[in-house]
Amino acid sequence: MKSATRVWVLAALVFVTMGDWASNGRAAETSSELLLRDDEIARIIRHGPWPPPRRVDASNRVSGNMSAAELGELLFFDPRLSANRQIACSTCHDPKLGWTDGKARAGGLERLDRNTQSLFNVSGNRWFGLDGRNDTLWAHSIGPMLDSREMGATPDLVAKILREDQILNELYQTAFGVSANDRDPLDLLVDAAKSLAAFQETITTGRTSFDIFRDALEREDYKAANDYPESAQRGAALFVGRGRCNLCHIGARFTNDEFDDAGVPYFTGPGGVDPGRFEGIRQLRASPYNLLGRHNDSPENASGWATAQVAQTHRTFGQFKVPSLRQLVQTAPYMHDGSLKTLQEVVDHYSNIDLDRIHSDATPLLAPLNLTEQERADLVEFLKSLSTPVEAD
Amino acid sequence: MKRFLLLLVLLGGGGYGFPALAEAKCDSKTGLPMSLPPDAPWSMQIRLEPSQVPLNAPFDARVTICSRSGDLPDRITVDATMPAHKHGMNYEPEISRADRHSFEVKNLLFHMPGVWRLVVTAFENNEPHRFIYEVTLQ
Numbered sequence: 127m128k129s130a131t132r133v134w135v136l137a138a139l140v141f142v143t144m145g146d147w148a149s150n151g152r153a154a155e156t157s158s159e160l161l162l163r164d165d166e167i168a169r170i171i172r173h174g175p176w177p178p179p180r181r182v183d184a185s186n187r188v189s190g191n192m193s194a195a196e197l198g199e200l201l202f203f204d205p206r207l208s209a210n211r212q213i214a215c216s217t218c219h220d221p222k223l224g225w226t227d228g229k230a231r232a233g234g235l236e237r238l239d240r241n242t243q244s245l246f247n248v249s250g251n252r253w254f255g256l257d258g259r260n261d262t263l264w265a266h267s268i269g270p271m272l273d274s275r276e277m278g279a280t281p282d283l284v285a286k287i288l289r290e291d292q293i294l295n296e297l298y299q300t301a302f303g304v305s306a307n308d309r310d311p312l313d314l315l316v317d318a319a320k321s322l323a324a325f326q327e328t329i330t331t332g333r334t335s336f337d338i339f340r341d342a343l344e345r346e347d348y349k350a351a352n353d354y355p356e357s358a359q360r361g362a363a364l365f366v367g368r369g370r371c372n373l374c375h376i377g378a379r380f381t382n383d384e385f386d387d388a389g390v391p392y393f394t395g396p397g398g399v400d401p402g403r404f405e406g407i408r409q410l411r412a413s414p415y416n417l418l419g420r421h422n423d424s425p426e427n428a429s430g431w432a433t434a435q436v437a438q439t440h441r442t443f444g445q446f447k448v449p450s451l452r453q454l455v456q457t458a459p460y461m462h463d464g465s466l467k468t469l470q471e472v473v474d475h476y477s478n479i480d481l482d483r484i485h486s487d488a489t490p491l492l493a494p495l496n497l498t499e500q501e502r503a504d505l506v507e508f509l510k511s512l513s514t515p516v517e518a519d
Numbered sequence: 520m521k522r523f524l525l526l527l528v529l530l531g532g533g534g535y536g537f538p539a540l541a542e543a544k545c546d547s548k549t550g551l552p553m554s555l556p557p558d559a560p561w562s563m564q565i566r567l568e569p570s571q572v573p574l575n576a577p578f579d580a581r582v583t584i585c586s587r588s589g590d591l592p593d594r595i596t597v598d599a600t601m602p603a604h605k606h607g608m609n610y611e612p613e614i615s616r617a618d619r620h621s622f623e624v625k626n627l628l629f630h631m632p633g634v635w636r637l638v639v640t641a642f643e644n645n646e647p648h649r650f651i652y653e654v655t656l657q
Binding site: 437 | 574575577604606607608609610611612613625626628630631632633657
C-alpha cells in the first residue's frame, strides 16, 4: 500500500473510532450536552416513575378482586342498566375512544353540560368527577346509573339484573361471598358500583417515550436521554420552566388531583352557570356514599379525612379538576366543557389566556405565555410524548 | 423559716408557681422557632411530621408555646398561603390541644410546589398574635 493511502486509511480508522454519535449527531456524556439545565432535569425527574405501585382501595372490599373486576366489566358494557335498556357505561366511556366519547359534552338520556372524562389511570385519584363530587371510584360509579339525564336506572333495576341473570348472579356470589338474592337493592347497587370500580382500576396506560427519557435522566444516562426528540425536550423545559405547568400538573400522573380555574368560561348556556367545585363539595358532603358513610368497607384504613376537612371557599366557584395529561392523544376534545378540540388549541389557549376570564381575586396563577410558533409546537410534541402509541384499527 | 419561705417565693418567679411547671421545655425536639410579631407574649416552635413536608399529601404539625409573659393562648387557628399566588389550602386542618403548652394540627396539605407561609394565630383574650413559618416544596 502506498504511503499516502496508508495515511488516509489510518486517518479514517481514527475518525471512526473517535466518536460514538447519538441519533442527534452529538454524544451526550454529560447533562450539559442535553437541551436542559440541571434544575430542569431535576424537575422533570419528579414526573415519575411510571407506572406507579398498584393501590388497593380500602373502602372497597373487592378492589383488586379479579372476580369482581370480571363482574364489573360485564356490567360496564350492559345496556340493561339503563331506563331505556340502550345506554351502558361504555356508551360514554368507549374503549375505542380512549374511554371517553369523542364529543364536547356528554350525552346519555339527555345532553349534559360537561365533557366525558377518560377512565385511563382513574384509580388512585383523590377526587372523582370534574367537580370532585365523589371521594371514591365506586361512589362515582353510582351517579351515572341513577341520574335521570344519564342512565336513569334505579336500585331495584340493578338488583333485578344481578338476581335474574345467571352469569352475573354467579359472579356476584364468587366476588362477594353471598347470594345476590339475600341482599337488598340499595346494597346491591353499591356492590355493583364496587365491581364497576374493580374493573375500572384495570384501565391503565403503559410507559411512554417520556418515561424512558425521564428514567434515563434519573440514572444519568444522558446518551439514552438524548434519544428523546429535541422538540419534546424543548417542550419539557417549557413545561417545568416558563410555562409553570408543573405547578398543577405534578408527579407521575401529571395532576395534583385538585381544582383550578383555567380561564375557560363556565357558562353552560343562556342564563346558565356551572359552579364547578363549589357545588361539587356540597354534593360530596350530602352524599350517603361518601367515605364518612356506612358503605365504606374500612373506615380505619380509608378515613375520609379529606371529605371531612375540605374547604368550600368562594374561590372554588367555577373551578374544575386538574386532569392528568397522560394519553391525551386519545381523549380529545379537552377542558371541562370540551371546548378545545386539539392539543394545539389547548396550548394556544394558555399562550393567549384572557385574565379577565379568570374568577379569582388573588394573583392569577396563570398568565399569558405569549409562546412563539416553535414553542407551541414543542409543547405539543412534549404533551404527545406522554401518550403510548395508539394501534390503528 | 421566713428566709426559707422567701426563697421559695423568689424561686417561684413572680407568683406563677415553679418555672418548671409554668413553661414548656423547648428544644430541638419541640421543633423550629416560628417568626413572631413584636408584641407577642410568647415564643412558639413548630415541629412538622414528617419533617420533610410531602408535596400534595397530608402531614401534621405540633405547635408548642415555649415562653410566656402572660396567660397561655386559649386557642389557635392554623392556615397557610402561597405568597406568590395568594391562595390558601384546600383543606381546613384539624386542631386539638395536646397539653397545656402545645397543640396538634392534623391533615395540612400543600397541593403545589413553591413557597408556603404557614400562619399560626394564637389568641389571648380574643386578641390575635400571628406566628409564621415558611416551607419551600420542590
